[in-house]
Amino acid sequence: MLNPARSLALHAESGRELPRVEAFEALYAMGCRPRHGEVVMIAGRSGTQKSGFALFWVATMNLPTLYFSADMSAFTASSRLASMATGDTTEMVEAGMAEGDRYRQAYLEALAGSRLTFSFGSPITWRAVDEELEAYVELWDEYPQVIVFDNLMDFEGAESDYTEQMSVMSNATELARATGATVIILHHASDKAWEAKTDPWSPPSRDQVKGGLSEKPELSLSVALDPNSLEYRVAVIKQRMGPCDPTAKRYASMRCHPEVTRFAKLDLSLRSKPAPLQAEPAWSPADAVMGS
Template identity: 80%
Template sequence: MLTASRSLALNAEAGRELPRVPAFEALYNRGVRPRHGNVIMVAGRSGTQKSGFALFWVSQMDLPTLYFSADMSPFTASSRLASMVMGETTEEVEEGMAGPRRQEYLDALAPSKIQFSFGSPISWPKVDQELEAYVELWDAYPSVLVFDNLMDFDGAESDYTEQMAVMSNATELARNTGSTVILMHHASDKSWEAKSDPWAPPSRDQVKGGLSEKPELSLSVALDPNSMEYRVACIKQRMGPCDPTARKYSVIWCEPEYTRFHANSPLNRANIMGVPR
């Protein structure tokens, strides 16, 4: 048992704000404060670049990260990361890896602090094994754990009880390790809102299983393929403002082919740089 002061002293480090990513300036301006040691959910409908968003986020924070991917293949994940670093499309990376530029890409990825674990379904015994191996190698827990995604956990595809167990275990994992846990999750593609306004971030009640209410921070995302606006709404935040309806969202800009996100639109950035796009 801990007194309030003792608990605050022990957990002050865990509550620090995560490193800010310049591309997410609009999100921070709305009072969103992702913190160390929190469980964070990124929810969206199918095809909304949730994996790309998470990969870009952890890459830009440059924190030691263990990324569990059931959605992406090893080549897809690594080529996306190379695309982000090199400023080339994934197709260009694939072509370059098959030719004389292979070592150039490998050298570009060498400084990355992201380590991957692939395979579906994700199981807790596998998570334990990977964490043990990580600690053995680095003598520390990773600063960030990413699970992509919640419904790819063993038994959690359609079982609400298993999905709740994933959330409970993720929370316990964050408490015991001090790691930030980022979980990807799906929102409904069949709701009236999804059909009538598909480019709007889903509200809290559209997140499958009502699980967005459990983390300290839940973000709802959507991509407008016409403008490449990436719309991010804070639908749950324990220590700050949020909007469960997701109508108040922040806009950043997405370049899916490069797995990059920007604070300004491509047109504005081109005008500033004097470079046509």
């Protein structure tokens, strides 16, 4: 049992803000403050680059990260990272790896400083999570600072069972408390709601997130992609320690470059050329550039 003063002293460090990503400047300007030790949900309709957004976010922060991917194959995830790091499209990465020699070596060197560790497999099980965490601690002698689950409905038994989905959210919260890691969990919003048909390029409101589960995390982000302008829209539909808009009518805009899995501050001059990513002390995807 802790009194308020001791609790604050013990947990102040775990609640500090996550490293900022330059591309998310408009999101921070809205008062969004993702923090260490929180559970964060990224929700959106199908095909809205949720995985790309999460992958870009954690790769650019470059904190020690354990990424559970049931939604992406091993090749898709790794080629996206290489594409992000070099600015080459995933098709170019695939061709370069097949070509071998200096092309293959350049891509491998581009990823050498990454602090992401992947676990692939579907469905995700809590036994697998425990085993991966044990292996991670055995290897690095610490817990990861970020844990990503891609996505909630890929957990065993959670595809359509609301009770199991609630259990996943409860376990994710417990995991964040026990390890001090930020837990990012991806989830779907309804594709059948009226808004999905009449206004498909706007972020879904809180009540469109399947199962009402966006109310459980400390921070819930709703995302949407306009395929015509490639404008990426992010709304804060739940934030325990800051402003939010459950209707998702107020959102931050940034530029999405899906061919290279990059995001940038919204600027008309960026239509044909992605902006470099924010550099971090250890490594950032923009540090490596593919040689000719």
